[in-house]
Amino acid sequence: MINSLKALQTRLSPPLLALLLAIILYFIGGILAPGFVNVEQAINIVRLAAFLGIIAAGQTLIIISGSEGIDLSAGAVVTLGAILAFRISNGQDSMVIPGLLVALAAGASIGFSNGLGITLFGIPPLVMTLGMTGVVAGTIRAVTRGELEGGTPPIMGKLISAPLVAGLPGVIFLWLLIGFGMWLLLERTAYGKQLFAIGINRTTARLSGVRVQLVVLATYTLGGLLAALGGFILLAFSQTVFLNLGQPYLFPSIAAVVVGGTVLAGGQGSYWGTMSGALVLTLLQSLLRALQIEEALQLIVLGSTLVVLISFYGRERKLRQ
Numbered sequence: 279m280i281n282s283l284k285a286l287q288t289r290l291s292p293p294l295l296a297l298l299l300a301i302i303l304y305f306i307g308g309i310l311a312p313g314f315v316n317v318e319q320a321i322n323i324v325r326l327a328a329f330l331g332i333i334a335a336g337q338t339l340i341i342i343s344g345s346e347g348i349d350l351s352a353g354a355v356v357t358l359g360a361i362l363a364f365r366i367s368n369g370q371d372s373m374v375i376p377g378l379l380v381a382l383a384a385g386a387s388i389g390f391s392n393g394l395g396i397t398l399f400g401i402p403p404l405v406m407t408l409g410m411t412g413v414v415a416g417t418i419r420a421v422t423r424g425e426l427e428g429g430t431p432p433i434m435g436k437l438i439s440a441p442l443v444a445g446l447p448g449v450i451f452l453w454l455l456i457g458f459g460m461w462l463l464l465e466r467t468a469y470g471k472q473l474f475a476i477g478i479n480r481t482t483a484r485l486s487g488v489r490v491q492l493v494v495l496a497t498y499t500l501g502g503l504l505a506a507l508g509g510f511i512l513l514a515f516s517q518t519v520f521l522n523l524g525q526p527y528l529f530p531s532i533a534a535v536v537v538g539g540t541v542l543a544g545g546q547g548s549y550w551g552t553m554s555g556a557l558v559l560t561l562l563q564s565l566l567r568a569l570q571i572e573e574a575l576q577l578i579v580l581g582s583t584l585v586v587l588i589s590f591y592g593r594e595r596k597l598r599q
Contacts, residue, residue: 292539296554303561311568321446323560325439328453329515331556333508333524334531335460336389336501338552340403341535342464343497344477344544350407351392352505352531354414355385356524359509361418361426364519369429377431381506388414389502393495418521430517438514449511453553460549473497477545530559533584 304323308315333356340347359381367377388410395406442448464470472493475483484490509524516523538555540547562583566576 291551293548293551293554296538296551296558300554300557300561303558303565307561307565307568311565314565314568317445319564321450323564324450324557325447326564327553327556327560328449329508329512330527330530330534330560331453331553332449332456332511333505333527334534334552334556335456335508335549336504337531338460338535338540338547338549339464339473339497339504340501341532341540341542342473342477342544342547343494345403345480345494347403347497347544348407348532349389349392349498349501349505350404350528351388351410351414352407352501353522353525353528354411354418355388355502355505356509356512356527357519357522358388358414358418358524359385359506360513360516360519360523361422361428361509362506363510363513364426364428364430367428367431367434369431371431371433374431374433378507378510381510382503385506385509386499386503389499389505390495392502393498396498397491397494415521422521424521426519426521428519430513434514435517438511449515452511457549457553464549469493469496474545477543479545530556534559537584 304320305315313319333352337349337352340349362381362384363374363377365377366380367373392403392406392410395401395410396403401409436442437448438452439447439449442451464473472483472488475486475488476490476493480490505524508527512523512527513519534555535547535552536542536555537558538547538551538553540551559580562580563576566579571579
C-alpha cells in the first residue's frame with residue numbers, strides 16, 4: 279500500500295495528491311455513513327476547512343523558510359486577534375474595521391517579536407514561539423481576568439458565515455482570495471523567491487545576496503498577521519470568544535501544511551497544498567464524527583492517519599544550513 283502511494287506521488291504533485299485524497303475521503307464517507315454525501319454537507323466541510331486553511335496560511339510561510347521554523351504561538355495569536363476584535367468592535371458594525379486593524383497590528387507585532395528573537399538573538403524558532411505563547415496567553419489572562427467583554431458585529435456574520443452567493447458563505451470566497459494572494463506572494467514576488475532560497479540553504483542564499491535576516495523577520499511578521507486575521511474570521515463564525523479559542527487550531531494548522539506537501543525542512547511547498555491539506559483534515563474529522571466514534575478514538579485515528587500520510591510525502595530530508 280505504501281509503495282503504491284509513493285509511486286502515485288512521483289506522478290502527482292503533493293497539492294493534487296492531497297486534493298484527490300480529500301475527494302476519496304468524501305465518497306468513502308458516503309459509503310460508511312449514509313447521508314454524508316450531499317451539497318449541504320460539502321459546503322459545510324469547505325467552510326470549516328476555510329477557517330483552518332486561513333489560520334494555516336502564516337504557518338505555510340514560516341515552514342517554507344526552513345531552519346526548523348514552526349510557529350507554536352499561532353494558537354495564542356488567533357485567540358488574541360479574536361478577543362481584540364470582539365472588545366473593540368463591541369457589537370457595532372461601524373467598529374469592525376478598527377477592530378480588524380488593531381487585531382492585525384497586534385498579530386504582526388507578536389510575529390515581529392518572534393522574528394526579532396530568532397534573527398537578532400539566535401533563539402531557535404520552536405523555543406522562541408513557545409515562549410511567546412506563554413507571554414501572549416498570560417497577558418490575555420492578566421488583562422481580561424477571564425472576563426471577555428464586547429460583542430460580535432452582525433455584519434461579520436452576514437459577510438463571513440452566512441450564505442452570501444449561491445448558498446456559499448463568504449468565508450469560502452475570502453479563502454479563495456487569500457489563496458490567490460498567497461500564490462502571487464510565493465510565485466510572483468522577489469520575497470517569495472528569496473523565501474524558498476533561504477529555506478533550501480541559508481548560507482548559499484546569503485552568499486547570493488539575499489538579506490536572510492530581513493526575509494525571516496518579514497516572514498514571522500506576516501505569520502503573526504495572518505494568524506490574527508484567522509482569529510478575526512473565526513470570531514465571525516463562533517460569534518463569541520473564549521480563552522483557548524485558537525489553541526485547537528495549532529496542531530491542525532501545522533498538519534495541514536505538511537499533508538499538503540510542504541517539506542518540514544523548508545524550501546519546498548505551496549499554499550495550494552495547504553488548502554488541500556486543510557480539506558483532508560476537515561473531511562477526516564467530519565467523517566469520524568459522522569460515524570459517531572468516541573472522541574478518544576477519533577484522536578487516535580486522526581493521529582495515526584497523519585503519521586501515515588506524512589511518512590510518504592512532506593518529509594523529504596535535505597541538507598540545511
